[in-house]
Amino acid sequence: xxxxxxxxxxxxxxxxxxxxxxxxxxxxxxxxxxxxxxxxxxxxxxxxxxxxxxxxxxxxxxxxxxxxxxxxxxxxxxxxxxxxxxxxxxxxxxxxxxxxxxxxxxxxxxxxxxxxxxxxxxxxxxxxxxxxxxxxxxxxxxxxxxxxxxxxxxxxxxxxxxxxxxxxxxxxxxxxxxxxxxxxxxxxxxxxxxxxxxxxxxxxxxxxxxxxxxxxxxxxxxxxxxxxxxxxxxxxxxxxxxxxxxxxxxxxxxxxxxxxxxxxxxxxxxxxxxxxxxxxxxxxxxxxxxxxxxxxxxxxxxxxxxxxxxxxxxxxxxxxxxxxxxxxxxxxxxxxxxxxxxxxxxxxxxxxxxxxxxxxxxxxxxxxxxxxxxxxxxxxxxxxxxxxxxxxxxxxxxxxxxx
Ligand code: PLP
Numbered sequence: 001x002x003x004x005x006x007x008x009x010x011x012x013x014x015x016x017x018x019x020x021x022x023x024x025x026x027x028x029x030x031x032x033x034x035x036x037x038x039x040x041x042x043x044x045x046x047x048x049x050x051x052x053x054x055x056x057x058x059x060x061x062x063x064x065x066x067x068x069x070x071x072x073x074x075x076x077x078x079x080x081x082x083x084x085x086x087x088x089x090x091x092x093x094x095x096x097x098x099x100x101x102x103x104x105x106x107x108x109x110x111x112x113x114x115x116x117x118x119x120x121x122x123x124x125x126x127x128x129x130x131x132x133x134x135x136x137x138x139x140x141x142x143x144x145x146x147x148x149x150x151x152x153x154x155x156x157x158x159x160x161x162x163x164x165x166x167x168x169x170x171x172x173x174x175x176x177x178x179x180x181x182x183x184x185x186x187x188x189x190x191x192x193x194x195x196x197x198x199x200x201x202x203x204x205x206x207x208x209x210x211x212x213x214x215x216x217x218x219x220x221x222x223x224x225x226x227x228x229x230x231x232x233x234x235x236x237x238x239x240x241x242x243x244x245x246x247x248x249x250x251x252x253x254x255x256x257x258x259x260x261x262x263x264x265x266x267x268x269x270x271x272x273x274x275x276x277x278x279x280x281x282x283x284x285x286x287x288x289x290x291x292x293x294x295x296x297x298x299x300x301x302x303x304x305x306x307x308x309x310x311x312x313x314x315x316x317x318x319x320x321x322x323x324x325x326x327x328x329x330x331x332x333x334x335x336x337x338x339x340x341x342x343x344x345x346x347x348x349x350x351x352x353x354x355x356x357x358x359x360x361x362x363x364x365x366x367x368x369x370x371x372x373x374x375x376x377x378x379x380x381x382x383x384x385x386x387x388x389x390x391x392x393x394x395x396x397x398x399x400x401x402x403x
Contacts, residue, residue, distance in 0.1 A: 053247040063293050331372070
């Protein structure tokens, strides 16, 4: 077989559909967020980033950077091993304590990313509990789906954000079968928020465990940044809260929080925890500083909310259609992969605005979009510039305006 020809043919297929992905060559600039440098063939140009998951700009917060510098100087670059083989560092221990406190749980356990924490925890729980059935929200993230698939446990999909459909499926299962209900707080592409309380009510009624992905909620929601589950006072009802240190907290890494026994069980049996090198100490130190700061400071969350609301109002005034949702994620639907990429290319080239196109398979075909993520650091002038540029392109490409 001509392997290379096979690869090329598959890639050509993506190009024909308009789904071939190209990444902008962007250099973040410490202290200048959301400003960055775009490295083009014809030389670098400054851009404003409107699609970062560093939602609060914590990746450039002076306290985070200072903590990372200090730990780097103290401990050096790497962790030196898996957690089992010399890789557990004091910063890991401090960070796990801080995360447990954030969610009001007995324990927390770190992973190298949010993806790995979902994959490792769901696959371990569902495969190790004899006869476990996993009930998974139809909108769940790829990392949860892969973890559940890897467990080989029976999986039932329930309708997105629909506790009644969940109840219907649970009622049909044997009473004594172990059950795990997996869902998210903020869904990253539509920006909708799951009915956590109702999900817990249903799960409790049928004796099921609950697994909540708070990846797009932690740092951003709740009085201390504990996520939607903190804001709604239901953190104590969840068996597992899973989060990331890469988005609201601006660094990298993932974690779970829950009972001491549950965390210890995953620590002891999860291949994705045991057999990979631990996070570098300075990364854990940076995340620790970020979590601590956002526990005490509401400034970033309040300003974030304000910028999101301002952007939505400006888009409405210009008739640029966007999903009306209760979160900080502003999806502007284009509905066609080629146009979606064209808009993003023109925003970057002509207007110095960076928004990455979101196409299939990240979102269903026909719902291709710009996923705009305002931060507390975007100014009124940034908003005006973005909306003016979008409005010009909407006219030029004859796209439908919102009423
Ligand atoms: N869970 C959800 C819902 C996500 O959207 C993502 C990533 O975007 C992850 C988990 C993975 O988190 P991380 O980026 O920390 O690997």
